[in-house]
Amino acid sequence: AQSVAQPEDQVNVAEGNPLTVKCTYSVSGNPYLFWYVQYPNRGLQFLLKYITGDNLVKGSYGFEAEFNKSQTSFHLKKPSALVSDSALYFCAVRSLTDSWGKLQFGAGTQVVVTP
Amino acid sequence: DTGVSQDPRHKITKRGQNVTFRCDPISEHNRLYWYRQTLGQGPEFLTYFQNEAQLEKSRLLSDRFSAERPKGSFSTLEIQRTEQGDSAMYLCASSLEVGATYEQYFGPGTRLTVT
Numbered sequence: 124a125q126s127v128a129q130p131e132d133q134v135n136v137a138e139g140n141p142l143t144v145k146c147t148y149s150v151s152g153n154p155y156l157f158w159y160v161q162y163p164n165r166g167l168q169f170l171l172k173y174i175t176g177d178n179l180v181k182g183s184y185g186f187e188a189e190f191n192k193s194q195t196s197f198h199l200k201k202p203s204a205l206v207s208d209s210a211l212y213f214c215a216v217r218s219l220t221d222s223w224g225k226l227q228f229g230a231g232t233q234v235v236v237t238p
Numbered sequence: 239d240t241g242v243s244q245d246p247r248h249k250i251t252k253r254g255q256n257v258t259f260r261c262d263p264i265s266e267h268n269r270l271y272w273y274r275q276t277l278g279q280g281p282e283f284l285t286y287f288q289n290e291a292q293l294e295k296s297r298l299l300s301d302r303f304s305a306e307r308p309k310g311s312f313s314t315l316e317i318q319r320t321e322q323g324d325s326a327m328y329l330c331a332s333s334l335e336v337g338a339t340y341e342q343y344f345g346p347g348t349r350l351t352v353t
Contacts, residue, residue: 127280155340157341159344164346164349165346165347166242166244166329166344166345166346166347167281167329167331167344168344169341169342169343169344172340172341174340213280213281215280217340223286223288223293223294224269224271224286224333224335224340224342225271225283225286225294226271226273226281226283226342227283228280228281228282229280230278230279230280231278231279231280
């Protein structure tokens with residue numbers, strides 16, 4: 124069975140400071156990893172993915188994430204947070220052995236960026 | 239590319255009534271997924287279509303739930319004899335698995351409230 128843990132319910136950061144949202148996963152075999160963001164009363168918006176290759180992946184809106192196989196982690200980062208980054212962030216995993224492609228999501232981390 | 243659309247955006251119904259939701263995926267996408275999201279949780283997988291074939295169903299999908307994707311285009315999710323526990327956001331996502339494009343694109347969701 125696959126699972127995703129987002130250990131922080133909420134992350135508070137001042138605008139201009141670095142932002143990190145943590146994610147660890149458990150999956151059979153190699154993972155496909157994703158980050159999504161959700162604004163109030165909206166669907167999920169894709170930010171970035173790790174499939175293979177370079178462990179540091181870059182995505183939309185200045186976000187990046189680092190895949191660490193030994194620590195089974197895929198933390199989301201942004202060097203300088205904006206107030207508009209305040210939203211709910213979800214990490215998701217898919218196993219390469221799952222040909223149907225369903226995603227297993229974490230419970231989400233609320234990011235609050237203060238001016 | 240107009241994105242994934244869902245209709246209605248909000249539905250309030252009385253317990254015991256039947257409801258039907260519609261999802262229109264991105265036109266060239268062959269995979270379609272339904273997820274359910276309750277407050278404070280990440281989305282949970284319900285079912286998956288490859289073209290018109292329903293290939294996987296979660297244990298969350300009780301006998302009261304049925305989904306279809308006629309002709310491999312739009313999809314409908316019907317809930318019969320609704321219960322208060324069915325209150326949630328129902329999300330539809332689509333994807334096209336070509337090359338390294340494994341990400342799913344989500345619609346805005348249908349928020350169901352059962353009174």
